[in-house]
Amino acid sequence: MKRFLILEDGTVFPGESFGASINTTGELVLYTGATGYQEAITNKSYTGQIIGFTYPQQGAVGINRDDYESIEPTIKGVVIGESYELTSHWRAQMTLDQFLRSKRIPGLKNVDTRRLYRHLATHGNMKASLMDTHDDHAHDQIKALVVANNQVSQVSTKQAYPSPNIGRNVVVLDLGLKNTVLRELSKRQCNVTVLPFDTPSETITTISPDGILISDGPGNPQALTKTIATLQEIQGHYPIFAIGLGFSVVALANGLAVEARHFARHQINLVVKEKITQNICLTAQNGNYGLTAIPADSNLLTTHLAVNHQEVLGFRHRFLPVFAVNFDPEAAAGPTDAQHLFDDFLDLMNADIERKQRVF
Amino acid sequence: MTKVVLDKTAMQRALTRITYEIIEQNRGLNDLVIVGVKTRGIVLAQRIGERIAQLENTKIPVVALDATEYRDDRTVSQPTPPQLATPITGKNVVLVDDVLYTGRTIRAALNALMAAGRPQKIALAVLIDRGHRELPIRPDFVGKNIPTARTEKIKVQVAEIDEIDQVILA
Numbered sequence: 440m441k442r443f444l445i446l447e448d449g450t451v452f453p454g455e456s457f458g459a460s461i462n463t464t465g466e467l468v469l470y471t472g473a474t475g476y477q478e479a480i481t482n483k484s485y486t487g488q489i490i491g492f493t494y495p496q497q498g499a500v501g502i503n504r505d506d507y508e509s510i511e512p513t514i515k516g517v518v519i520g521e522s523y524e525l526t527s528h529w530r531a532q533m534t535l536d537q538f539l540r541s542k543r544i545p546g547l548k549n550v551d552t553r554r555l556y557r558h559l560a561t562h563g564n565m566k567a568s569l570m571d572t573h574d575d576h577a578h579d580q581i582k583a584l585v586v587a588n589n590q591v592s593q594v595s596t597k598q599a600y601p602s603p604n605i606g607r608n609v610v611v612l613d614l615g616l617k618n619t620v621l622r623e624l625s626k627r628q629c630n631v632t633v634l635p636f637d638t639p640s641e642t643i644t645t646i647s648p649d650g651i652l653i654s655d656g657p658g659n660p661q662a663l664t665k666t667i668a669t670l671q672e673i674q675g676h677y678p679i680f681a682i683g684l685g686f687s688v689v690a691l692a693n694g695l696a697v698e699a700r701h702f703a704r705h706q707i708n709l710v711v712k713e714k715i716t717q718n719i720c721l722t723a724q725n726g727n728y729g730l731t732a733i734p735a736d737s738n739l740l741t742t743h744l745a746v747n748h749q750e751v752l753g754f755r756h757r758f759l760p761v762f763a764v765n766f767d768p769e770a771a772a773g774p775t776d777a778q779h780l781f782d783d784f785l786d787l788m789n790a791d792i793e794r795k796q797r798v799f
Numbered sequence: 800m801t802k803v804v805l806d807k808t809a810m811q812r813a814l815t816r817i818t819y820e821i822i823e824q825n826r827g828l829n830d831l832v833i834v835g836v837k838t839r840g841i842v843l844a845q846r847i848g849e850r851i852a853q854l855e856n857t858k859i860p861v862v863a864l865d866a867t868e869y870r871d872d873r874t875v876s877q878p879t880p881p882q883l884a885t886p887i888t889g890k891n892v893v894l895v896d897d898v899l900y901t902g903r904t905i906r907a908a909l910n911a912l913m914a915a916g917r918p919q920k921i922a923l924a925v926l927i928d929r930g931h932r933e934l935p936i937r938p939d940f941v942g943k944n945i946p947t948a949r950t951e952k953i954k955v956q957v958a959e960i961d962e963i964d965q966v967i968l969a
Contacts, residue, residue, distance in 0.1 A: 715818060718811075740853075783816065787816070
């Protein structure tokens with residue numbers, strides 16, 4: 440069946456319907472990785488967004504039980520080039536089409552995704568809809584769409600829950616947590632308590648963790664005033680590691696301004712330089728917000744830089760045990776070069792404990 | 800039996816973390832002087848100095864210290880105060896060594912430093928703390944704590960001298 444991707448500037452991309460046959464609206468973002476559609480579709484960072492996959496073919500390996508990044512996907516739609524009708528992989532449990540149908544997510548295939556990429560890269564982020572028709576009404580509707588500002592409250596856990604293990608006590612502030620982040624902490628035996636994004640600092644003080652991880656998530660960090668306030672109260676008392684949206688929250692809490700990117704970045708294999716060692720690593724990045732520079736008088740110290748454009752992708756507090764990166768060290772999907780940052784977080788906690796144990 | 804307890808990457812990461820901690824604890828780079836205890840302490844001190852330069856675009860003085868004459872197992876009655884490349888009086892000194900064991904080397908280094916000037920403060924950074932202290936000395940910055948038996952040997956190897964970066968336990 441014919442369907443249309445309608446952008447807010449009036450551009451229409453025709454294609455064929457797959458997945459659920461419902462109309463949808465949302466913010467359109469483009470994912471350029473060759474692999475990782477299951478991870479992206481189930482990643483809560485994409486809440487309320489329509490994901491366009493620019494790699495020409497999608498769905499070859501179906502959907503398996505191992506690669507979910509959350510239990511229920513929160514995206515609004517999927518746009519792809521060519522779809523594999525035949526899924527072939529030993530882990531595959533169902534096809535991408537079956538999965539999207541079961542989760543009531545609409546899809547559009549046979550779209551010229553190269554043209555779509557160029558269009559967005561030139562004109563910037565856009566709202567879009569997947570519709571059966573592209574009449575005036577459909578165009579008016581997408582122009583009038585107001586993108587929500589409460590994505591994090593939609594996806595953050597409503598109640599605290601434990602992920603027990605025998606090691607360090609870690610609090611995870613869930614802004615849209617990926618399974619793989621918990622998995623990386625589990626691998627390192629962290630005894631995790633996952634808390635809602637708006638948890639007040641008193642609750643954290645009661646738990647008295649060895650360290651705090653602030654997760655990645657969807658939407659605008661400026662809307663997270665409660666999380667920012669909590670962070671301002673707790674930073675310095677506990678070692679803190681922040682990822683993605685968490686990076687922006689820490690930056691805002693320390694008086695820096697993060698900016699919406701002209702063209703949201705959802706890619707794998709982006710080159711990052713660790714300033715202190717000049718080491719290069721390839722990273723997965725996933726976000727609409729970025730930090731162009733840190734002023735010299737800031738308490739934050741640039742630790743990671745993008746190699747191919749001017750952007751700060753990692754910083755550390757000069758005086759407090761706080762560090763953050765604006766890429767996904769957990770990968771999934773993407774290269775695992777930066778997974779050592781979880782080891783750095785453990786080392787930071789261990790060093791903090793050793794320092795506190797020294798009595799003079 | 801030889802076992803690699805820290806490989807090249809782990810060593811790099813430990814030095815990186817120590818560097819961040821030095822900046823954190825020193826509340827910036829004011830009056831900072833890094834002093835490496837010869838031989839491998841000097842190399843590690845230089846690496847910390849390079850890291851600070853990469854991070855903050857500031858060259859911190861890195862000084863080599865030979866405290867041999869101040870050791871308690873030598874019989875130099877009148878040791879010559881060391882001539883340091885940078886004056887240390889009034890400075891925040893971070894003393895760097897590879898392994899902290901009995902604490903006797905550090906005691907000698909402290910005496911040598913005091914003979915060379917009057918620092919505002921001395922902190923101690925070591926890549927490995929293996930325990931078994933015989934003097935009341937403790938490090939401020941530790942790369943890794945490795946509990947050992949006295950019969951064991953810890954060897955820190957650096958590419959500049961040993962052609963490889965690793966720490967081995969034998």
